Amino acid sequence: MKFLVGRSEAATNACVYAVNGDDAVNLTALDASIGSDLMNLIQQGDAVNRVNVLMSGAPSVSVATITPALPVAMPGKTICLGLNYTDHIKEGGYDVPEYPALFMRGPNSLMAAGEPMIRPSCSEQLDYEVELMVIVGKAGKHITEENALDHVFAYSVFNDGSVRNYQRKTHQWTPGKNFDSTGPIGPYSVTPDELPEGATGLKIEARVGDEILQSASTSEMLWPVARTIATISEFATLEPGDYIAMGTPPGVGHARTPQRWLRPGETIEVEVEGIGICASPVVAEEDLKGHA
DSSP states (O other), rough: OEEEEEEESSSOSSSEEEEETTTTHHHHHHHHGOOEEEEEEEEHHOOOHHHHHHTTTTTOGGGGOEEOOOOSOOOOOOEESOOOBBHHHHHHHHHOOOOOOEEEOOOGGGGTTTTTTEOTTTTEEOOOEEEEEEESSSSSSSTTTTGGGGGGEEEEEEEEEEEEEHHHHSSHHHHHOOOOEEEEEEEEEHHHHGGGGGTTTEEEEEEEETTTEEEGGGGGGOHHHHHHHHHHHHTSBOOTTTTEOOOOOOOGGGGGSSSOOOOOOOOEEEHHHHHTEEEEEEEEESSTTTTT
């Protein structure tokens, strides 16, 4: 099942849609208990069968008329992996770690696909990072690797926009990874039954126009989804609606010669095969209305 959370002219509040090709069914209009994002479907369980019943004979709208919103509006936490592809580790000048590099993102750094990525006024070093995003479906602590994929509700696409000079100011990456509106997610969320186990073997790519910036496969991840969930759950209780970003492959801007930063006026597209394209226009913070 492919889901899209968003707004349309017919439904100005955010609704949950089930997508079939170029068309989508407004599930929230059919059942108000589904609510304005994926959280209720996640918590209520058996989402695929429930949605299939609702969709039978239901009217649809064009996906093109829907403005995306975040799949989960207010996740309990967003945990991100750094250094999860060997060639990306090497291009960044790091040693291959024995334990995943983990950091967290705050809610103001995240936004929906299609919304502008903001290049901050204090830096020109806004970088791109295409990533597979996991949406947690079932709570758990000390989850075994064998059972970990049972805790996945869906997979989405993430661009871990990073302000590199701020990322490198400290051994902790928090500043460079938490600028406002630098982390678009979506627009689609695809349930595991539609993808290979653990979302492995999927082409993952970033581009601006015809310029391909990153291109790899999710099978190259050092910590696959199941292992990552098991590792995180050793120290944190995973909860429904949590996001887990699975790290980026090589080709990021800071490792290029010359370095390649995102520029205002460009549109950065990140894509994971079988899930979709997350496209974001880039704007300069100083050009936004109300900027002091």
